[in-house]
Amino acid sequence: MQQFNQQLMDFLGASRTPYHAVAQMVERLEQAGFVGLQERDAWRFESGGRYFTTRNGSSIIAWVMPKAGRLEESGLRMVGAHTDSPCLKVKPAPELHRNGYLQLGVEVYGGALLNPWFDRDLSIAGRVSYRRTDGALEQMLLDFERPVAVIPSLAIHLDREVHTARTINAQTYLPVILGQAGEKLDFRALLKHELEAQGVSGIDQVLDYDLSLYDTQAPALLGLESEFLLSARLDNLLSCFIGLDALLGSNTDQGALLVCNDHEEVGSMSAAGAQGPMLAHVLERLLPEPEARQRMLARSMLISADNAHGVHPNFADRHDGNHGPLLNAGPVIKVNANQRYATTNETSSIFRDLAAQEEVPVQSFVVRTDMACGSTIGPITAAEIGVRALDIGVPQFAMHSIREMAGARDSWNLSRVLRRFYVQTSLGG
Structure with a gap:
């Protein structure tokens, strides 16, 4: 066992x-x-x-x-x-630049419990479709592996009714923070760079993708006698x-x-x-x-x-x-x-x-x-x-x-x- x-x-x-x-x-x-x-x-x-x-x-x-x-x-x-x-999927045109931060718009897939997605170390994985420099179309699995995103909670001082009346607006509360804004983010260019960093060569242009956010915390056994599995x-x-x-x-x-x-x-x-x-x-x-x-x-x-x-x-x-x-x-x-x-x-x-x-x-x-x-x-x-x-x-x-x-x-x-x-x-x- x-x-x-x-x-x-x-x-x-x-x-x-x-x-x-x-x-x-x-x-x-x-x-x-x-x-x-x-x-x-x-x-x-x-x-x-x-x-x-x-x-x-x-x-x-x-x-x-x-x-x-x-x-x-x-x-x-x-x-x-x-x-x-159930998870959060990256939207087709996800780039958001707000108040000095780079963010991605996401869509809720399935009947996800949304509260647990806040304050987690998130990464991105899925499948990317691209055109090669020789004109061929290919698909590749991609996994950033490292934490690259987060959905920070709003401080209780700014949301005194959080325990009694708040509901989560999936459109406005869930865009993830990727970093601080410098140049405008081109998400497809970012995917091309990440694929190349993982050894994929000959990419002309990323055409589309099906990508999800996921929690980077590893599966674990828990309990006084390790009787539970968490993942x-x-x-x-x-x-x-x-x-x-x-x-x-x-x-x-x-x-x-x-x-x-x-x-x-x-x-x-x-x-x-x-x-x-x-x-x-x-x-x-x-x-x-x-x-x-x-x-x-x-x-x-x-x-x-x-x-x-x-x-x-x-x-x-x-x-x-x-x-x-x-x-x-x-x-x-x-x-x-x-x-x-x-x-x-x-x-x-x-x-x-x-x-x-x-x-x-x-x-x-x-x-x-x-x-x-x-x-x-x-x-x-x-x-x-x-x-x-x-x-x-x-x-x-x-x-x-x-x-x-x-x-x-x-x-x-x-x-x-x-x-x-x-x-x-x-x-x-």
Whole structure:
């Protein structure tokens, strides 16, 4: 478990954006012998072959072909997660010069908790598109790595009602300070300079970018017995890592698949999101004949892994009294009568049985009946491809904050259950 958590923290620290997360996953898959396939090429598969493909550089699907029999006879054991997290993104024309300071305008991505973004050492990372001096267009991942920005709080002396009445205006309160104004800032020129400083040559002009702010504080274990994990982007890179670790560690002979989609935090409606056609396109190429594909899906199951709300000791009244998951007390099955989660009594029973085989405890989460329930890629994927599905997750605190908190044992335990799932010969039904 200690080795697992160290690898997890290394992954979280390096995965500043969905692009960086997918790059990390590609590296691990290639090291394990998986073959990368380009969507524009013809695909050919071998029995027991291991493959992956990406879309937009921010979503990834990896899969293992069964070693014996055909997919329509064995089905697929599928795990799903998402690569994106709420954050602040740099606007297309971000330069601000006000009162002697250089600032960047930002846009809020997803349902971020905004207060924790103040007074943090922030850096910038993402993907940059540029034209080379020979006229070719290229893209490159960029990470400033060092702290370069901050959003200072307003002193309490100038905001006496900060504890009682203030709300955050995302347009006016969140522009970050980069430095003191000298010459006018040309942000694209700054990106060109930073890329060149990192060894990229032959750049004529930066054309565009998709860049996010992130907290430079590294992931850490916390607690008297190091029982807690703290990091940015636990929702939901934690599940991406767990799913990947389970796939690589299962050595399965069954048909197995991991899908990690971008854009879940903003509704999943994109070419690379769960409401888009990426997974369906891969399945169509695995089994082009529609009836065979439907037979395969009828023998398949998807486990949607996305973190759950642990019961906060200071806010226990925000939970249903019988459904308050505890950190380090096992993965959580998420249930909602209105189909905000994809769990059914059949799929939850299968998961409980898998967990029992690994001697891993299981918890349940149901939102209070007088509160709105969030959702995941589980119901979306189930509706898109017609597969039975289950929503589970590791319990955590501070979801959508700049720094989140989970139990150090829960991720390891969930990985063990998912490994068992990947090798399971029968899923019932």
